[in-house]
Amino acid sequence: MTLKLLTWNIRTGGGGGRLDAIVSLLARERPDIAALQELRDFQRHDGRRMREVADTLGMVAHLAPSVFGQPVAVLVRPPLTIARRAAVRWRLHHAAAVAEVPTGAGPLTVVSTHLNPFRPHRRRREASWLAHRYRAPLTLIAGDLNALDPDTAHAERLARLPEPYRRRHLGRDGHPDTAAIGALRAAGFVDVWRTAGEGDGLTVPTTRGGGHEFSNAGMRLDYLMARPELAARASRARVIRGDETEWASDHYPLAVDLELSKPR
Template structure:
């Protein structure tokens, strides 16, 4: 599962209670959070049985604006270990306060799975930055890849036709390189799957600020699953993909983004029945 928490804006306490209740109901095994403040993480995962790590617990330095816009966090059903923290800032993206977390998560009866939680540059004109960041994500995967297919979930700030997403899903090359992940929504989602849309009143303010066009709707939040080309002896079959937090509860919207939940069956080929994971 992935969800942009929208830091502490709006009615943060009511939104946190809603997110926590829905996490208890959905019971995901792997969760990627974006724009989450360090003190929000314990409240969101309280009583869920999830083990959480915020980027502030792992980073040597705090990126600029992290105290206002939050950072990246992960939560997993089983205790994980952080393999690497990737700072995706650069001269072309100096104001991105969100780090990428890569964690190894042991799946019962199987092996460790690499879980990567990125947040890419948000500006509409920042596709060149996102291309560089996508290349770095594929390098990150290669450094820590396990036998089980890598699972990557987060806010990519790019629609499916963007170069960075086309690269990650094997539909185009970047800098003479190519890779391939399955887009869980493309495999098993229904409808356009918009996750940042003017239909959500919580998104309206930022859409007006950043886009300034009516009826703006995009799918920019993803669950991506490693390819058989990189994981020849394992698979992660996408059984269903749904939106989450896409309706208000008692008038409260959880975030300015909708979340994405994918049900995966993960296993080693020839090793008996697959294990069902929700992430």
């Protein structure tokens, strides 16, 4: 059983006529599991928009509303099922949708989340809480983490950002802030892009999807962070570019293949 998992920040619920393009791209890519962020208004009218999108894709959705920000979700394609689900709202600026999916290798826990975009210390705190709360061997934390990785030199790219947006990615010492990804790694999570990634991995901005806060810097803000046992099963992590992705959102989708046929 090789599962295709995709994570995508679709930008403010796909407003302005973008949602049809987002759904078209997802229908063509046919992920077995999708982690989606920035689902503005998807919770309204008892989750009607979420149900409509899931039904169009032939998937089952678990939506986590947000108190302060925007909802997130995990969508699963049958015959996969969601055996357990949870929603984290109060501890995060946005939210986290948690779905446990039975597989041949054991239960896969997928956490779709969107970390604090404004405050590095809050972003680190959110990452650390999630990393210590969800630690089963086959756990994946996926989504827009709004974070810089510790292995990349960021100063040149950050210098291209307008000053108000640059501050979002600087620590109190004025250096690029990598604490959120550092906290996940310290808790034992593996950055799947580093082990299975293709290309440059940059997920923002798209060519015609807005994202003025990213200027022309080109950044990797979307991640697949896996426990070591799951990271060892990952292959071909890639950013999906072209067609609708260039304008449907300011983030590109990020996908990975997971081999989950049997225990090791």
